[in-house]
Amino acid sequence: MDTNPNSAWSIGRMYGVNGKHLLRQYRSHLSDFQSWEQRSHAKEWLLFPENLGTHLSIDETSLSRGELYTILTNKAAKGGRGSIVAIVAGTKAESDRRSDSR
Incomplete structure (x- = not known):
């Protein structure tokens, strides 16, 4: 498997x-x-820092049962092995209030 x-x-x-x-x-x-080191937070986000590159793309998708995810990918991998950099549950961006009050 x-x-x-x-x-x-x-x-x-x-x-x-x-x-x-x-x-x-x-x-x-x-x-x-x-x-697995990411097991504790895997339902909320996954990070694969070894896949980082200079050109990234971001997209949102629904994988099952209406669950929405934001996916960050490395463009150099062209959708193949090593292309996923991060997967985050949800699609809403939240700002840090401290940085908004400047």
């Missing part, structure tokens, strides 16, 4: 295993999810 674009459900179906159970076992025991 780490290197192929197959879902746990489809792999489970091929081998006669419940896909939801396979996904839960993979996440909890086989992958590094439990020790």
